[in-house]
Amino acid sequence: MIGAWLLQRGIVLMDVRERAVYYLNIKPRTKNQVAKYLKEKGYKEEDIESAVSELEEYGYIDDINFSRMYFEYGFEKGRGLLRIKRELSEKGVSSEDIQKAYDDLEFIPDPYESAIEIGKAIIKGIDLDSLDYKEKKKLQARIGRRLAARG
Secondary structure, three states: OHHHHHHHHHHHHHHHHHHHHHHHHHOOOOHHHHHHHHHHOOOOHHHHHHHHHHHHHOOOOOHHHHHHHHHHHHHHOOOOHHHHHHHHHHOOOOHHHHHHHHHHOOOOOOHHHHHHHHHHHHHOOOOHHHOOHHHHHHHHHHHHHHHHHHO
16 A cells, blocks of 8 residues: 555656656746746646755756846846846846856846947937927926836
């Protein structure tokens, strides 16, 4: 009876690991994303914790490495530091892991230079001297919205 229970538990645990590996093969995920996915699939909490910790040991799940890649991707797409940090936090990465990943980055774009480039792109082709006060305020608000969206 106990042997059957262990065998059944072993099969369930293997199924959880297989499902998690399948999910990770699609694209890199955070520890929280994998656990949430497995929970949505109906697995038991203790099986999820066991599978996730095992995958962490083997390096399949690494929130710091995930965050580092996400920073690089975000900066490449023109996103700002605050936006990237917020998105990582929403994905369940701890603030300590986010900070470690940020500290490990080799290249960090200058936010001031990025803001200047965005502003120049918006005003390109616009004769600023011909704008009245109201139009200049609208343009200023447009640049502000774009910068806020970038983070």
